[in-house]
Amino acid sequence: MGITAEERPGGTAPGSARAPGRTGLWLIGARGSVATTATAGLAAIAGGLAPATGCVTEQGRLGALPLTAFGDLVVGGHDISEVSIAKRAELLVESGMLPLRLVESVRDELDEADERVRPGYYPAGPGSAAGHAPGGAAAVSQADAARRLARDITAFREDHGLDRVVVIDVASTEPPIDDRPEFADPALLLEALEDPSRQILPPSSLGAYAAILAGAPYACFTPSAALGIPALRRLAEERGLPTAGQDGKTGQTWLRSVLAPAFAARGLRVLSWAGANLLGGGDGATLADPQAVAGKLQSKNRGLQQLTGGATTPLHIDNVQDLGETKVAWDHINVEGFLGSRLSLQTTWSAFDSMLAAPMLLDLARLLALADAAGESGHIAALGFFFKDPWGSDEHSFAEQTRLLAEWAEAASARVASRSGAGGGSRP
Amino acid sequence: MGITAEERPGGTAPGSARAPGRTGLWLIGARGSVATTATAGLAAIAGGLAPATGCVTEQGRLGALPLTAFGDLVVGGHDISEVSIAKRAELLVESGMLPLRLVESVRDELDEADERVRPGYYPAGPGSAAGHAPGGAAAVSQADAARRLARDITAFREDHGLDRVVVIDVASTEPPIDDRPEFADPALLLEALEDPSRQILPPSSLGAYAAILAGAPYACFTPSAALGIPALRRLAEERGLPTAGQDGKTGQTWLRSVLAPAFAARGLRVLSWAGANLLGGGDGATLADPQAVAGKLQSKNRGLQQLTGGATTPLHIDNVQDLGETKVAWDHINVEGFLGSRLSLQTTWSAFDSMLAAPMLLDLARLLALADAAGESGHIAALGFFFKDPWGSDEHSFAEQTRLLAEWAEAASARVASRSGAGGGSRP
Amino acid sequence: MGITAEERPGGTAPGSARAPGRTGLWLIGARGSVATTATAGLAAIAGGLAPATGCVTEQGRLGALPLTAFGDLVVGGHDISEVSIAKRAELLVESGMLPLRLVESVRDELDEADERVRPGYYPAGPGSAAGHAPGGAAAVSQADAARRLARDITAFREDHGLDRVVVIDVASTEPPIDDRPEFADPALLLEALEDPSRQILPPSSLGAYAAILAGAPYACFTPSAALGIPALRRLAEERGLPTAGQDGKTGQTWLRSVLAPAFAARGLRVLSWAGANLLGGGDGATLADPQAVAGKLQSKNRGLQQLTGGATTPLHIDNVQDLGETKVAWDHINVEGFLGSRLSLQTTWSAFDSMLAAPMLLDLARLLALADAAGESGHIAALGFFFKDPWGSDEHSFAEQTRLLAEWAEAASARVASRSGAGGGSRP
Amino acid sequence: MGITAEERPGGTAPGSARAPGRTGLWLIGARGSVATTATAGLAAIAGGLAPATGCVTEQGRLGALPLTAFGDLVVGGHDISEVSIAKRAELLVESGMLPLRLVESVRDELDEADERVRPGYYPAGPGSAAGHAPGGAAAVSQADAARRLARDITAFREDHGLDRVVVIDVASTEPPIDDRPEFADPALLLEALEDPSRQILPPSSLGAYAAILAGAPYACFTPSAALGIPALRRLAEERGLPTAGQDGKTGQTWLRSVLAPAFAARGLRVLSWAGANLLGGGDGATLADPQAVAGKLQSKNRGLQQLTGGATTPLHIDNVQDLGETKVAWDHINVEGFLGSRLSLQTTWSAFDSMLAAPMLLDLARLLALADAAGESGHIAALGFFFKDPWGSDEHSFAEQTRLLAEWAEAASARVASRSGAGGGSRP
Ligand SMILES: NC(=O)c1ccc[n+]([C@@H]2O[C@H](COP(=O)([O-])OP(=O)(O)OC[C@H]3O[C@@H](n4cnc5c(N)ncnc54)[C@H](O)[C@@H]3O)[C@@H](O)[C@H]2O)c1
Ligand SMILES: NC(=O)c1ccc[n+]([C@@H]2O[C@H](COP(=O)([O-])OP(=O)(O)OC[C@H]3O[C@@H](n4cnc5c(N)ncnc54)[C@H](O)[C@@H]3O)[C@@H](O)[C@H]2O)c1
Ligand SMILES: NC(=O)c1ccc[n+]([C@@H]2O[C@H](COP(=O)([O-])OP(=O)(O)OC[C@H]3O[C@@H](n4cnc5c(N)ncnc54)[C@H](O)[C@@H]3O)[C@@H](O)[C@H]2O)c1
Ligand SMILES: NC(=O)c1ccc[n+]([C@@H]2O[C@H](COP(=O)([O-])OP(=O)(O)OC[C@H]3O[C@@H](n4cnc5c(N)ncnc54)[C@H](O)[C@@H]3O)[C@@H](O)[C@H]2O)c1
Ligand code: NA
Ligand code: NA
Structure with missing residues (x-):
């Protein structure tokens, strides 16, 4: 999986050859408050209607790097809710959070993004209509469900001629889960996933597994289990994917x-x-x-x-x-x-709260695209800047994280530049 | 002026040869709230009665450097108040700030420090008894007054066998002053100072000038004019003194x-x-x-x-x-x-407030002693860490200042070590 | 001056005979933030679009009394600004204060109210177009200016068949003024007012004087001089008008x-x-x-x-x-x-702030109408409830004021009931 | 039980005949923080060392009434702790709450009060030595334990020639308890209490029962079950005692x-x-x-x-x-x-917190003494002023409670005056 620059129908212009290129932003929970705000904001920024206030990648040392242009970010995602992004945006206007005029100006983009939303995975229970949770019925295994989710991501990449897709989990917080032997052992886990009678992974982890299957860089903005399961993390590393988490550090x-x-x-x-x-x-x-x-x-x-x-x-x-x-x-x-x-x-x-979180999703998309373009894999410690519980790092001091992020991004950009000079720029 | 290590009666032990040695801390405003707290605290810390909480020089990277031991700091100073340090400490106990037991335990040290307090300079007006302000009467010039203050500092150094004396201004805040031609021109200023009919400098600046005359590293913890007068600053640079300011950044x-x-x-x-x-x-x-x-x-x-x-x-x-x-x-x-x-x-x-300021005085004494031992002169930009209005620096970010301070102190310590290896360690 | 119930073209129905009847609310500063909010809110409440939250006269003991119905309140006023009430309301929507939908629903009422706004008095200076300040030119005396303002009020009463008009000053705060001999002596003051070469009263006081001339109950919601001038107060008392002030106690x-x-x-x-x-x-x-x-x-x-x-x-x-x-x-x-x-x-x-003030204007209109209907005159101490600087009272405790207000309003209502039983209900 | 005025050895002087007379303040939890503060404060106020700041009975309308003089209040109580009142006061000095000088000045009074403390009742468990909890062992019934506690109170009254003893529960908060059939039926409850194998009442309720047995007015400053048990409340009413509660409303x-x-x-x-x-x-x-x-x-x-x-x-x-x-x-x-x-x-x-609670204990002692002298019984609704969960009242508004308290206290004082004129003044 993964597509090379050559395959791309609409690649980025030669002038911006060093930037990581057109990037998909696949949001798990795409119709939620944070995702809707990010989607509306991206449209407004890309359309020149609003400055990128709150986006770290537009400030200081990061602002000087050749990252994916906002106009080169395309939003899609999974959700289990029937309420469309535009409708959700209207509710956010009513609550006084989003400005009415802005939402009116980007209504078309919201509708387009909503058309790119596919039914998420939810095993059973509240809010999960049968049609939305094909993995919920005992009929299909969780592995099948994950393959279905992965196909959605791959199709999104192909349909929109994207260099890469970054998956970010912004779905509802799940309760903590108990440990199981399969969580420590990839082989055991994969076996359990194929068993249609078992539901071993919580939805957030199934979403993370789908990202792995689709070869997509992945970030977890929630405190849910997600990629925190060791066996899944091992699989992501083997697949050579850059990952970042966990739980957005916003307020x-x-x-x-x-x-x-x-x-x-x-x-x-x-x-x-x-x-x-x-x-x-x-x-x-x-x-x-x-x-x-x-x-x-x-x-x-x-x-x-x-x-x-x-x-x-x-x-x-x-x-x-x-x-x-x-x-x-x-x-x-x-x-x-x-x-x-x-x-x-x-x-x-x-x-x-969502106004603080939304620009971070845009930042994460740009920076995981950078990591991917730079050929990095595993937990990107420097992205701990964005998280309450930083994967791959024990550094919690924000000032220190600020310094580390800038240093990492500069080094990664330099690597991309030298790689693209050598003809590359995308995961082989 | 300045004494060499050889001249010292009670030098520091050979084992700690690399530390900057016995240091006097001369406080202008020695009987004030901040000074009294610093004096009591120093006695408690040196006596093992209290940890050095709030002292930056005991933390992290700075804590690892060979700075003047607390037991090698000796306090003296100028003040225009008749209320002794011990009496002031009692008032601070009554206000609920200083713990009674602590003050009782260090009463002897407070009395000793108070014996080392000399009358400060105050031209006229409230609180200034004639005996305390010999420069106040038209009879003597400000230059004479400054020489008298400088002699107090020199005598303190000699009487107590100190390697160096750091002067810190913690006297009452003065009103802002108007600029004058003499402030831009050392020669003009020195001339005006000799004129017994003129009082061109505010007390804080006269105190800074006295420190220059005494060859003492100097810090200004107040927002008063002090060494902010360009001509004075020039004189300090010519004298090769390390200086730091201005206005303690405590709360x-x-x-x-x-x-x-x-x-x-x-x-x-x-x-x-x-x-x-x-x-x-x-x-x-x-x-x-x-x-x-x-x-x-x-x-x-x-x-x-x-x-x-x-x-x-x-x-x-x-x-x-x-x-x-x-x-x-x-x-x-x-x-x-x-x-x-x-x-x-x-x-x-x-x-x-004074509890925040006091440990900074101890830090400044140790770090200016370090600067002096390392042969530095002029405004020490890295000491901007301690000040609202950092001399020699435009950096106001505390995180950045923290990093700069540690880097500077490590480099200075390394210089002291190499100098002391070469037999030096004190201003020639 | 003053019209009796018999003269009224559209009097209130016999069933509600005991209520003080149709009341005009004449706002000095009718296009300001507080006035606009009160006008929009009144329209919404009278139209059943919003509950009267924040209106004291709808709560507890006061809520049980037969006061002027919201639908029987008609707004007009003076202002020196050209920005219409509807335009001002739009600005308040943009600032996030007024809900867009509400303003859209009452737009007609805002336009109608704005047509009832007459040019205010402003002697000279910022924002005062010549046309708005006929008293500003040396050509006319302040007495003439006041008579012009009073005619506006009287015409409003007659045009709309109102039982009475309550004037409330909600114009911009004026600077404090110096005392003058004329302020203590009604005769001297009246004489000075007739002199076209003098401008002895600040605009707020001229407005208060106009209310007196128009025989209108008056409240001062601002800290300006207004009716605080003793000679004016005397004139109001002689005219038998109920008055209340000063400076709304909102936050x-x-x-x-x-x-x-x-x-x-x-x-x-x-x-x-x-x-x-x-x-x-x-x-x-x-x-x-x-x-x-x-x-x-x-x-x-x-x-x-x-x-x-x-x-x-x-x-x-x-x-x-x-x-x-x-x-x-x-x-x-x-x-x-x-x-x-x-x-x-x-x-x-x-x-x-204006959301706190606006309902108080509606309360004051209803309660001054009650006072007037009950035949009260002079400072209504119980209305001190609404003010930072209560006229006619030294009571500042809100709990005590709450009790006094309820007691007064009940007693006044009882008086109205007995008067109306006796055929009265309006100032003779 | 209960003593008449005639039995009293040292009654109050004829001049102060209308005041409720010498009153004992029996504190359950006498060595706790609140009780210690109240005891130290009472000594300071009675001794003229401190004003009665924070005592409601010294303010406004209440301050004008002839209540028990502070010098006529005597403190005793129950506790299960071995830490003396003076020791506890020292700890409160160390925590910065009580001023050292004040505690030193009243040390004798603290020691005297501590001698009047008797072992409290605690069935078992933490902090309850056998000697302190004679009712704790299965050997004795809770009825016996209560009688022992009541005897302590009666002895206190007799030993110190007190007109009456007010009991206030300021012991540690107990967990909520489950309801039982006996709680609704005095006869059943009394029977259960005599059974040495049962411990039906929590300590706070046993303490309340002891107060009933001793014929003492009772207040509950804690949220514990205490007199909240209906059957106990019935017994208190039958005994004709004034009671007040519950849970001091301090902060x-x-x-x-x-x-x-x-x-x-x-x-x-x-x-x-x-x-x-x-x-x-x-x-x-x-x-x-x-x-x-x-x-x-x-x-x-x-x-x-x-x-x-x-x-x-x-x-x-x-x-x-x-x-x-x-x-x-x-x-x-x-x-x-x-x-x-x-x-x-x-x-x-x-x-x-204890500084807010302590003066309320003194107020409650004075006001329950007043209620008792006035012959009142049952829950005194007006004392709801002092409590989060006012017994006998639904009024929670502090302003309203302030008014009700003053009215009640004035009426009760008038009754005492007329009773004492008639020779009475104490419960028959
Ligand atoms: N500042 C912040 O807002 C912030 C900070 C840190 C973390 N977070 C986390 O971000 C997440 C989103 O927050 P929000 O305010 O947008 O919440 P939200 O409830 O508005 O949105 C969550 C969305 O996730 C969808 N969803 C739920 N389960 C799903 C599944 N299995 N598959 C796909 N979609 C699913 C829901 O339908 C909903 O649309 C939460 O987990 C929150 O804890 C937010
Ligand atoms: N956190 C802090 O406490 C803090 C922070 C920043 C700056 N400062 C500055 O530190 C200074 C001292 O503060 P403080 O709270 O100790 O004040 P203070 O008033 O307690 O003490 C000032 C002392 O200076 C003495 N003094 C006045 N004029 C003098 C003179 N000409 N020569 C010698 N002594 C003189 C006074 O007699 C007094 O004893 C102030 O200028 C204050 O603005 C304090
Ligand atoms: N909570 C509150 O909002 C509050 C509380 C207490 C007092 N007040 C007072 O209410 C007044 C109005 O406040 P606002 O926020 O509506 O102010 P604003 O500035 O929005 O409105 C004031 C209005 O008065 C008009 N005006 C000025 N001079 C005038 C004159 N001579 N004649 C007629 N109109 C004149 C202005 O053109 C403007 O439309 C202020 O004096 C304020 O201090 C307000
Ligand atoms: N502002 C306030 O301080 C405040 C306000 C409302 C209620 N209260 C209540 O007052 C009570 C006392 O508070 P405190 O801060 O003094 O607590 P504390 O823990 O300092 O004192 C409680 C005392 O009660 C004693 N005690 C425990 N069980 C006992 C028993 N069965 N018999 C006799 N004595 C017993 C303890 O030994 C201790 O000395 C608590 O219930 C608290 O909730 C306090
Ligand atoms: Na600077
Ligand atoms: Na008044």
Whole structure:
């Protein structure tokens, strides 16, 4: 699988030969709040209607690199919801998050993207119509389901003449899962997947497996199991794919990863860091489920524990539907200073959560395309910049991550330039 | 001026030959809140009664370098107040800032330090008894006054067998001053100083000049004019002294220098950053004077303006005496994100201001001693880490400053090591 | 002046005989943010498109009284701006304050109201076209100008068959004015007003005088001089008009009037109450003028001083245009409790200021109509509920004001009922 | 049981005949943080060392009534801890809550109070040595245990010549309990209590029963079951005792009961009111137990639910030991205003919790003494002022409670005056 530059019908112009080329962005959860915002925003930016505020790849050292042009990004994806992207965008206008005019201006692009959405995989239960979950019936194995999903991705690449497709999981958060022997052993896992009577993988992991089958670079923006299963990760590495994750670091957790290292650099000792999160919207409703919230809380707290060296860090997420798409987060930080004195910092963050996440999807698409063009594979540690729980890295300090990301992107770009000079530019 | 290692009566042990040696810390404003806290804290740390929490030189990469031991720091200074350091410490206990037990344990050291305090220079006006301000009477020139102050410093060095004395200005904030022709021209300035009928320099600048005369490395922890006068700075450079300033970056401004670059690294655009400061204590009383506060506000806002690229940044400081030594600062940050969306962050900082400042004095003493031992002169840009208005640098980002400080200190230490291997270690 | 029920062309139905009847709401500043919001809101509520949330007269004990129906309120007014109410409403939609749909639904009513707007009085200077300020030219006296304004009000009453017209000043805040001998003496004042070469009254006071001439109940929602001039107040009393003021208590000041009495009732002693205000919009721009802000700050602080018995109460208002119509207010309250202990409360208030003010205009119209129907005159102390600086009352506690308002309104309604039983219902 | 005025050895002087006389304050949990603070504070106030800041009975209308003098209050109590009151006070000094000087000045009084502490009842488990919990062993029935506790109270009254003893439960919060048939039927309950093999009542309820047996007015400052058991309440009523409860309304909940009614009075609709609580100290440790916290959360939320008419009110309590005796509470209130607009208020409360609670114990002692002297019995609804979950009342609005308390206290005082004129003043 994978197509070479030669096969491409509409390749990028010779002038931009060094850029990673036309890239597909395949969103698992393409009709969700984050995905819809990213899709609308991409259309607006590519169409010159809005600046790329919030896109890291347009700033500073990264902004100077020859990345995929916004106009060369094409959105498609999987979802299990029947509500179209345009309809979802309207709901986001009503909630006060998206500006009406902007949505009206990009309505055609939203409709086009929605036509590229294929039914996702969901085994059973709420919201999963039979037609949407062919793997849900005992009739087909999970392997068959994954092959169906992979075919959707491959068809998307071919239909749109894309150099590559980056798959990003932005579907609803799943509850944490229990470990199983098959998770540690690729052979056992592949065998279990072929068994039509078993459903061994959660949907997020099946989606990750489909990306592997399609030879697509993959990022996980959610705290779900996804590619966190060791056997799957092994398969991705064998396939030589660049991967990145996990759980987008957009708001409160990002702020913590900015502040905690700064306290440490001052020699101040964080004793406790208590947090409250209020959120509504689809994510708020999902996280009202104590099972689902457990995964999110773990993911949020891990970095803080590491950065503070084990402070007391109670954290709560509450579903407050009247806040709509707004997320409000309060932190109270109690710190020990000189001679045992105490100081406190409180922060209150209030933001439309999806507005923070959406530009990151565009960044990830561009940077995974770069990694792929540069021939990288495995977890890209430098992309830990974007995540609460960085795969392939223990670095949680945002300032340090900023530096590492710029260094990596510059080096990767240099490699692409030398490869493309040598005629390459795409995975062989 | 300056003494060589050979002249020293009680030199440091051969094993620690590479450390910069016994260092005097001469505080202008030695009986103030910050100075008293630093003096008490130094005694506690050197005596093993408290860890050096809040001292940057004990953390991370800096902590690994052979700096002056806390036990090798000796405090003296100038002040115009009659209230002794021990008495001031008692008042700080009453205000709830200093722990009673700690002050009781180091009472002897406080009394000893207070015996090393000499009358400061203050031309006239409130709080300046005649005996304390020999330069105040028209009888003596400012040059004479400066020579008297310099003799105090030299005597301190000699009496206590110190390798070097670092002078730090922690006196009350002065109002901003108007520019004068003499400030641009060392020769003109020196002439004016000899004229007993003129008082051309504010006290802070006279103190800086005294440090120059005494050949002492100098840091300015206040927003006062001090060494900011170009002619004085020229004199310091000619004398080959390492200098650092200006206005300690302890609380709200520090926090801003942590957060603002992080927003920029995310591609988010700060629109406004409004701040309120409530403080009591001596500093609160001083800043109740709208003249004095003007300098402080300028100093606080400069970095933020640079870091945000010109956001709206209203800022107020209010004298709220019932807060005692506590400082409370509120910031409201309004930010533009993806597609013109808005997010806001509020921060409330509550701390004993002097507890944040005091360990920095100890750090500055150690690091200026290092600079001096390494033969550096002029503004040490890397010490901009400690200041709102960094001399010799335009870097305001705290993360960047952290990196620069560590790199500089490691390089300087390496130079000291090679110099001391060659028999040196002190300014010739 | 004044028309009796018999004269009215379209009187209220016999069944609702006890209600104060059809009432005009004449807004000085009719095209401003608060006025536009009130006008749009009234149309929506009267049209059954929105509930009367925020209207005190629809709650609790007041809600049970027979007040003017929303459908019996007719809006007109004075303004010096050329921007129509509908246009202003569109701008408020763009700033995110007014919902687009609502404005679209009431567009006809906004246009009708705008046709009832007459040129206001503005002597000279910014924004005052010649045509709008006939009193501005030296040609006409202020008395002539006031008579012109009064005729506008009387014509409004007659044209629309209104039982009475309530005038409310919601124009831009004026700077504080200096006292003059004429302000204490009605005869002197009236004489000065007739002099075409003098402009003794600020526009707000001229507007109040016009209301007096028109025999209209009057409320001042701004901190401007208005009816605060003793000689004018005397004239209003002689004319037997009910009046209310001053400076709408909508946000931070309201909150303070809720909290401060509660601390007192607990025996807790407020030491300091420091406040910061950030606001954009038209009011933010006006208050960027240090002169204009002075009046507002006085007005805001007076109640707090009285309620806390003289705490330290620094307060700032900053013009932060990127906040649009939103107002953000932070308060830090430092309190002494048992055995000298300290506690602190911080509050952050974030609201669309005009959304808080607008329903109060509707309440004031209904309640001044009630007062008028009940034959009351002079400052209605119970309406102090609505104001930062209550005329005719020293009561600032909101809970106490709530009780007093309900008691007064019930008593006044009872008087109206007995009067209307006796055939009356309107000022003779 | 119960003693008449005639039996009293040292009655109050004829001059103060109308005051309720010498009153014992029997604290269940006498060595806890709240009790220790109250005991130290009472000594300081009675000794003229501190004003009665925070005592409601010294303010406004209540301050004018002839209540028991502070010097006529005598403290005793039950506890199961071996740490003396003076030792506990020292720990509170160390945590920064109590001033050292004050504790030193009242050390004798603390020691005297501690001598009046008797072993409390605790069936088994943590902290309960055999000697302290004679009812704990299966050997004795709970009835015997209660009689032992009652004898302690009666002996206290007699030994110190007290007119009456008010019992207040300030012991550790207990987990909620399941209902039982005996709780609804006094006869069944009394029977079960005599059975040495059963432990039907939790300690708090046994303590309440002991107060009934001793004929002592009783208040419950905790959220524990206590007198909430219907059968016990019946017994208290039959015995003719005045009672008050439950769960002291000191901080966040108090603030909510101030703010929520004010929003309602403005016609504003609270949509959600989310809260976070951080606390350390003994109470923090106790509430770390999810069982114990459940009762507290219910108690805290009930009033808010009633005041807001069913808003979304998520609430968390976290044990953050590094905060020591300080409690920090954050609330985020989302409100619907005019035309569906939104406003938000955030509050951050930071206080020493026991400093807020302690003066309330003194107030309750004085006011229950008043109720008793006035011959009242059953739940005193007006004392709901002090409680999160007011017994005998549905009124949660603090302003309304303030008014009701003053009215009740004035009426009760008048009754005492007329009774004492008639020779009475104490329960027959
Ligand atoms: N700032 C942020 O918004 C942010 C930050 C970090 C992580 N995340 C994560 O991003 C994810 C999306 O957030 P959102 O606010 O857009 O949520 P959302 O509920 O609006 O959207 C989720 C979408 O996923 C779809 N979906 C669910 N299961 C699916 C499946 N098996 N296959 C395909 N589609 C499926 C749903 O139908 C829905 O359209 C969540 O997991 C969230 O935790 C968001
Ligand atoms: N976090 C902080 O505390 C912080 C941060 C940045 C800057 N600063 C600056 O540090 C300085 C000291 O702050 P502080 O809180 O200790 O103030 P302070 O008022 O407690 O102490 C100032 C001392 O300087 C002395 N003094 C005044 N004029 C003098 C003179 N001409 N010569 C010698 N001594 C003189 C005073 O007598 C007093 O003892 C201030 O300028 C302040 O702005 C403090
Ligand atoms: N919550 C609140 O919004 C609030 C609370 C208290 C007081 N107020 C006061 O209400 C007033 C209006 O506030 P806003 O936000 O609507 O301001 P705005 O600037 O939007 O509107 C003011 C209007 O007054 C008009 N005006 C100015 N001078 C006039 C004159 N001489 N005659 C007639 N019209 C004149 C202006 O053209 C403008 O249309 C201000 O004085 C403000 O301080 C508002
Ligand atoms: N602001 C406030 O502090 C506040 C407000 C409302 C309610 N309360 C309640 O007051 C109570 C006391 O709070 P605290 O901070 O003093 O707690 P604490 O833990 O410091 O003190 C509780 C005391 O009760 C004692 N105790 C436990 N079980 C007992 C028993 N069976 N008999 C006798 N004594 C017993 C303990 O030994 C301890 O000395 C708690 O229930 C708390 O929830 C406190
Ligand atoms: Na600089
Ligand atoms: Na008044």
